[in-house]
Each structure stands twice: as structure tokens, then as C-alpha cells.
Amino acid sequence: MNDVVVASSASDSAAVEAVKQHHAHMAGTLAGLVDRVLDATDDATALRARDALVRWAEGDLVPHARAEEAAMYPLAHADERAGLLVEAMLAEHVLIVGLVGRLAAAPDHVHAAAEARALAVTFDSHLAKENDQILPLLAGKPDVSLSAALAGMHELLGGHEGHEHSHDPDHGHDEHVDAGDRREAAPTSAAEPAPGGGCGGACACGESDGAGYPELDARDVPHAIRHATIFGALDAVEPGGGLVLVAPHDPLPLLRQLEGRAPGAFTVEYLERGPEAWRLQLVRG
Structure with a gap:
């Protein structure tokens, strides 16, 4: 995979980086919450871990998906090269929301673990397509300002807490x-x-x-x-x-x-x- 994204402006390049950082932060949180479900030793512990995962998904993951549908996907869908991809991504959003619902209804450890693992696998695949296909497409279009489209959208940009290029003088060295x-x-x-x-x-x-x-x-x-x-x-x-x-x-x-x-x-x-x-x-x- 080529991690280099050619953007039409410095601001769009920064927007791509911010979204990717937020994606990585979300993926890390999801992986940790899913591990708690999978590693539970009894139903009661598993269901508490399930509830924590559902709260995060409903408070962060689903709003993130809705923000993408409002800000990013219409811009990508307007490009004939990405129309089918965007429709598939929207279908995956339906799948993700459905998995969250089934996870919330999981009655025991076995069912909660199955739904949690399915959610993690689906989300990882979804992020890869956004990072490797949707974002480079939008960033490279001179007639699209990705930075303007995402301005102020915390659900998509996050707080950059985990940004790799910090101002720590030793960072990166x-x-x-x-x-x-x-x-x-x-x-x-x-x-x-x-x-x-x-x-x-x-x-x-x-x-x-x-x-x-x-x-x-x-x-x-x-x-x-x-x-x-x-x-x-x-x-x-x-x-x-x-x-x-x-x-x-x-x-x-x-x-x-x-x-x-x-x-x-x-x-x-x-x-x-x-x-x-x-x-x-x-x-x-």
C-alpha cells in the first residue's frame, strides 16, 4: 500500500492527515473495546464490556459514519470513478449500524464476542477503503476543497490527540x-x-x-x-x-x-x- 497522498493544496493534505489520524485513533479504541469483550471470563463481564463498546459505537462510531455521509461521500459520489464505491461504502454503514444494534442485543458472551469481532473486521476493511481510495480521490481533485468540506467537523477530524507529528522536541528522533x-x-x-x-x-x-x-x-x-x-x-x-x-x-x-x-x-x-x-x-x- 502506498501511504503517500498527492493533494491539490496544502490545506487538503493536512485535512487528509487529520482524518487518517482520527481513523487510527478510532481503530485503536475499537480494538481495545473488542478485546475486552473477547477476553471476558464470564457472561457478566462480557456484557459489561459489550455495554462499553456499544456506548462508544453509538457516541463516536455511528456519528462519524453520519458525518462522512454528509460531508465526504457526496463529493466522492459526484466523480464517476467513485460512484459504485461510495454506494458500497454506504451499504457498509448500514451493516455497521446493524452490527451495533445486534451487539447491544447480544444475550451472552458467545453472541457478544461474535458481533464485536464482526464489527471490528468490518470497520477495519471500511477504513482501509476510505484511507486508500476515498481520501486520495478527493484530495487530488482541484475543484474540491476537502479542508473546507470538513471544517469544524469534530466527528471526522477528532481532536488530533494522537497526531504523530507533535511539538515534542524529541518526537520522531x-x-x-x-x-x-x-x-x-x-x-x-x-x-x-x-x-x-x-x-x-x-x-x-x-x-x-x-x-x-x-x-x-x-x-x-x-x-x-x-x-x-x-x-x-x-x-x-x-x-x-x-x-x-x-x-x-x-x-x-x-x-x-x-x-x-x-x-x-x-x-x-x-x-x-x-x-x-x-x-x-x-x-x-
């Missing part, structure tokens, strides 16, 4: 910081990683296994949407719950961003410190 600089730049407050009693090197001494929390392997996520996806997944973590993050490098800039957007919300413990992967356990207080 953390792979090249040496071990001494990493220690000096370590986050403070609740985001400061717990030492775990280890030597601080790349060995496994003093490290522990995750406490059965779901794992997000960020190494598989494209760099441009990595932070947005992680923040979305963390938004799905309930109090007392956690997430094990697998990163390709020590994610200190991410932890600083996390502390900035949710001060003191998570405690962080390193489970593994490279060299191939860094595994961190993040637990919401």
Missing part, C-alpha cells in the same frame, strides 16, 4: 537517543516508568510478565499513525485495567505525550527493554 539521554529525558509523575528492580540494561533481570492484559504490538502499525492507534487503544482501558504495549524502540516521547493528555492516569512498568522490542505494561489507576 527517539530512535537515535543514546541510553544516557533516555534516562535524562524520562517522563515524570505517573508516567515515569517503574524501575522494576532491574539493572536498567537490555537484559531481563527485574522484569515481569504482563498481568494478562491485552497486548498491542505497535511494531506492526505504520509509523504515521502509530501514536494515534496507541492512544485510541489506551482510551479503551477501564480503571483498573491495563494494556501491554510492544514498541520497536523505547517510547519515551509517547509516554510524555500520554502524561500531557492524561496526567497521572497510567502507571508504567517495563517488561522488556530491547534490543528487538520494548514491552511496557500500562495500567489505568
Whole structure:
């Protein structure tokens, strides 16, 4: 897949990036909420997780779909190259809304897990078509101002909390910081990683296994949407719950961003410190 979108203006390029970041954030949140349903150990726990997923879907996912129908899809449908695609996307919106309804009515763990998984698979496929086909088409049309069409639409643009190009001075350069600089730049407050009693090197001494929390392997996520996806997944973590993050490098800039957007919300413990992967356990207080 080619991630480069050729836009007709700088403002449209920025609009495409904002929508993609919001998509990544939503996908991360959905994945986390679905994992809670799938990982439940009994019907009562599964139905509580189901209710949380339904609340998010009705409050975020469905309004996002409606906003697309109002702002983006009419512009794309006017292009003869995209008419059939847009009609298929509208049909998928009907499917997504139906899945949310069936999820809300799921009577037990088995049915809730089936509907939740179907919703996740459908949404992921839907986002791929929007990111790879609809957005590039609209951004490349000189007679269409995508930025103007989406102006002020929070349902489509989100709050950019997870935008990969933050103003953190170390952002995007953390792979090249040496071990001494990493220690000096370590986050403070609740985001400061717990030492775990280890030597601080790349060995496994003093490290522990995750406490059965779901794992997000960020190494598989494209760099441009990595932070947005992680923040979305963390938004799905309930109090007392956690997430094990697998990163390709020590994610200190991410932890600083996390502390900035949710001060003191998570405690962080390193489970593994490279060299191939860094595994961190993040637990919401």
C-alpha cells in the first residue's frame, strides 16, 4: 500500500492527515473495546464490556459514519470513478449500524464476542477503503476543497490527540537517543516508568510478565499513525485495567505525550527493554 497522498493544496493534505489520524485513533479504541469483550471470563463481564463498546459505537462510531455521509461521500459520489464505491461504502454503514444494534442485543458472551469481532473486521476493511481510495480521490481533485468540506467537523477530524507529528522536541528522533539521554529525558509523575528492580540494561533481570492484559504490538502499525492507534487503544482501558504495549524502540516521547493528555492516569512498568522490542505494561489507576 502506498501511504503517500498527492493533494491539490496544502490545506487538503493536512485535512487528509487529520482524518487518517482520527481513523487510527478510532481503530485503536475499537480494538481495545473488542478485546475486552473477547477476553471476558464470564457472561457478566462480557456484557459489561459489550455495554462499553456499544456506548462508544453509538457516541463516536455511528456519528462519524453520519458525518462522512454528509460531508465526504457526496463529493466522492459526484466523480464517476467513485460512484459504485461510495454506494458500497454506504451499504457498509448500514451493516455497521446493524452490527451495533445486534451487539447491544447480544444475550451472552458467545453472541457478544461474535458481533464485536464482526464489527471490528468490518470497520477495519471500511477504513482501509476510505484511507486508500476515498481520501486520495478527493484530495487530488482541484475543484474540491476537502479542508473546507470538513471544517469544524469534530466527528471526522477528532481532536488530533494522537497526531504523530507533535511539538515534542524529541518526537520522531527517539530512535537515535543514546541510553544516557533516555534516562535524562524520562517522563515524570505517573508516567515515569517503574524501575522494576532491574539493572536498567537490555537484559531481563527485574522484569515481569504482563498481568494478562491485552497486548498491542505497535511494531506492526505504520509509523504515521502509530501514536494515534496507541492512544485510541489506551482510551479503551477501564480503571483498573491495563494494556501491554510492544514498541520497536523505547517510547519515551509517547509516554510524555500520554502524561500531557492524561496526567497521572497510567502507571508504567517495563517488561522488556530491547534490543528487538520494548514491552511496557500500562495500567489505568
